[in-house]
Amino acid sequence: MRIKNILPLLLAGSFMVACTPAKQAGNSFEWGQVPQQPDLSWADSVGSRQLPGDKMIISANSFGAVADSTVLSTEAIQKAIDSCAVSGGGTVILQPGYYQTGALFVKSGVNLQIGKGVTLLASPDIHHYPEFRSRIAGIEMTWPAAVINIVDEKNAAVSGEGTLDCRGKVFWDKYWEMRKEYVAKGLRWIVDYDCKRVRGILVERSSDITLSGFTLMRTGFWGCQILYSDYCTIDGLTINNNIGGHGPSTDGIDIDSSCNILIENCDVDCNDDNICIKSGRDADGLRVNRPTENVVVRNCTARKGAGLITCGSETSGSIRNILGYDLKAVGTSTVLRLKSAMNRGGTIENIYMTRVSAENISQVLAADLNWNPSYSYSTLPKEYEGKEIPEHWKVMLTPVEPPEKGYPRFRNVYLSQVKAENVDEFISASGWNDTLRLENFYLYGIEAQTNKPGKICYTRNFNLSGITLDVKDRDAIELKENEQSNIHFDYVKTTTDRRTAGNLPH
Numbered sequence: 001m002r003i004k005n006i007l008p009l010l011l012a013g014s015f016m017v018a019c020t021p022a023k024q025a026g027n028s029f030e031w032g033q034v035p036q037q038p039d040l041s042w043a044d045s046v047g048s049r050q051l052p053g054d055k056m057i058i059s060a061n062s063f064g065a066v067a068d069s070t071v072l073s074t075e076a077i078q079k080a081i082d083s084c085a086v087s088g089g090g091t092v093i094l095q096p097g098y099y100q101t102g103a104l105f106v107k108s109g110v111n112l113q114i115g116k117g118v119t120l121l122a123s124p125d126i127h128h129y130p131e132f133r134s135r136i137a138g139i140e141m142t143w144p145a146a147v148i149n150i151v152d153e154k155n156a157a158v159s160g161e162g163t164l165d166c167r168g169k170v171f172w173d174k175y176w177e178m179r180k181e182y183v184a185k186g187l188r189w190i191v192d193y194d195c196k197r198v199r200g201i202l203v204e205r206s207s208d209i210t211l212s213g214f215t216l217m218r219t220g221f222w223g224c225q226i227l228y229s230d231y232c233t234i235d236g237l238t239i240n241n242n243i244g245g246h247g248p249s250t251d252g253i254d255i256d257s258s259c260n261i262l263i264e265n266c267d268v269d270c271n272d273d274n275i276c277i278k279s280g281r282d283a284d285g286l287r288v289n290r291p292t293e294n295v296v297v298r299n300c301t302a303r304k305g306a307g308l309i310t311c312g313s314e315t316s317g318s319i320r321n322i323l324g325y326d327l328k329a330v331g332t333s334t335v336l337r338l339k340s341a342m343n344r345g346g347t348i349e350n351i352y353m354t355r356v357s358a359e360n361i362s363q364v365l366a367a368d369l370n371w372n373p374s375y376s377y378s379t380l381p382k383e384y385e386g387k388e389i390p391e392h393w394k395v396m397l398t399p400v401e402p403p404e405k406g407y408p409r410f411r412n413v414y415l416s417q418v419k420a421e422n423v424d425e426f427i428s429a430s431g432w433n434d435t436l437r438l439e440n441f442y443l444y445g446i447e448a449q450t451n452k453p454g455k456i457c458y459t460r461n462f463n464l465s466g467i468t469l470d471v472k473d474r475d476a477i478e479l480k481e482n483e484q485s486n487i488h489f490d491y492v493k494t495t496t497d498r499r500t501a502g503n504l505p506h
Contacts, residue, residue: 029325029354031414032444032465038352038414043323046296047262048210048233050155052111056090058083067097069121074102074128084110089155094118102128103145111157112148114214118162122147122198122220124170129198135227135256137192137249138281138314140288141392146202146225150209157210164200168220171197172247179248186381188374192249193392197221207231218243219250223270227256228290234263241270242304251276252305257290257317263297273310274302274332277319282343282378283398285316286405291346292317297324307337309353313371315346315408322351329358329420336415338367340408341376342432343400347409358420364448365415367429367438369408407432411439416446423450426469431458434481443467453477456487464488 031038061067063083064076080092081104089109096117102125106112114120123129129144136143147166150156175195182191200219203209204227212235216223223239226232234253241250252268255261256278268274279285279292302308308329311319329335336353340346358364370376378396380389400406410431426448431437438459449470455478456462462485470492479487 031416034442042294042321043296046260046294048208049231050208052089052109052157058092060092060094069098069100073099077104081107081110104148106150106156108153108156111159114160114162116161120164122166124167139284139395144196144198146199148201150203150206153206155208159212160214163215165217166200166219168218169245171220172245175248189378199225203229212236221249222251222254225254225256226258229258231260236265239268247271254278255292255295257292259293261295264299266300269303270305273307274305276310278314279317279319281314283400284395286345290317293320295322299326301328302332303330305332307334308332310337311348312339315340315344318346319348320350324353325355327356329361331360333362334366335364338410339371340369342370343406344408345406349412351413354416356418360422362424363428364420365427367410369432407436413441416444418446420448423448425452425454426450427454429456459485
């Protein structure tokens with residue numbers, strides 16, 4: 001074992017940036033004419049409050065880690081992490097090279113540095129990821145460990161300019177084969193849970209955790225999940241899950257029933273939601289009843305993916321106080337997506353998003369209380385009735401009683417200062433019926449070049465002002481059952497011909 005008691009000034013100098021408080025000039029944001037300016041004082045206190053000490057550096061190579069992609073170095077790297085934790089904490093490093101690893105568990109006080117020139121290659125063998133009880137896609141169940149795990153720890157970090165290559169295609173291929181079989185049997189709703197796939201990074205039941213600087217790629221399932229945790233920072237990650245195939249459910253970053261989170265300076269390219277806010281699913285999520293709240297997302301770019309910021313579809317514990325600003329969407333499906341289902345329950349509220357540039361996207365805003373029914377609702381086919389089924393099937397089939405407990409609510413949403421080019425549809429926002437509406441939406445200062453306006457249905461106090469649409473088909477807007485709403489567009493037919501549509505009927 002080699003231990004150096006030195007001060008790694010370069011490491012400390014670059015790493016300290018990740019622990020900068022999330023200060024922001026909340027009063028400088030423009031929301032248009034709103035009843036009162038939002039109180040965003042909570043946003044100054046998100047993110048990790050401390051970093052592991054840097055007086056000790058331990059080399060995992062001294063414990064037997066080998067820069068040979070054919071040799072499994074899990075045990076050696078884990079021994080270095082454990083030794084560092086026992087010795088009072090510090091930084092674990094690796095010499096440049098390629099290292100194959102299974103699941104690693106970072107401990108309190110330890111910074112696992114994936115340095116420049118270092119690539120961790122995840123083992124494709126599922127047996128190298130021990131199973132334990134966690135939460136996956138909204139329900140608690142037994143699931144394989146992630147490649148890097150921080151579970152029940154405090155003040156820990158993963159940092160550096162290297163790469164974590166999760167080599168997840170083996171799990172993508174497994175899923176697509178299972179999905180064909182499951183859809184044919186009427187089991188689309190459970191295939192994601194039966195096909196156990198390895199996440200990239202899991203932070204669970206932990207606090208003051210920092211992830212910074214490195215590249216995360218080709219994750220078998222979600223890229224980075226922050227679960228049941230507080231005061232975490234994700235800074236400067238590059239996530240690329242679209243290499244070598246079509247990775248299903250390869251979300252970039254998932255904040256799951258966690259609080260006081262800062263996400264900044266990240267670049268996310270994935271197959272599913274880019275940055276996603278979640279809080280549990282259906283009866284099991286309502287049982288846990290733990291919200292995600294106080295999340296700041298800033299200076300991030302979303303590339304391919306389903307949503308720059310998505311709230312849901314797991315909403316059971318509620319989602320509130322989400323602030324996103326100075327963001328880009330390039331080829332992303334939607335700038336802001338809100339989604340749930342009629343058995344999820346929970347409330348999405350106090351969502352703030354501003355200063356966004358977007359190009360080549362499907363929608364600026366999408367809000368749907370009844371998203372993706374084939375996935376969202378669980379029905380046991382008759383051929384399985386009376387037979388023994390897995391425990392997680394029973395969890396998924398547990399009805400929400402009374403049914404109205406499962407009705408989700410979306411309210412207090414602010415979206416402003418968006419410039420979007422090459423948009424398919426400006427907006428798709430719809431409540432459920434005249435008793436379950438989208439409430440208190442404020443869209444302001446948005447310019448969009450779009451094929452069609454879209455739809456706004458079953459809302460209450462839905463307000464659009466300062467909205468300019470360069471639209472091919474201005475007559476395609478669908479408006480239905482909008483109470484006490486102010487829906488107003490300025491239409492631009494060409495760059496030289498501007499016409500004001502005026503107040504549209506409610």
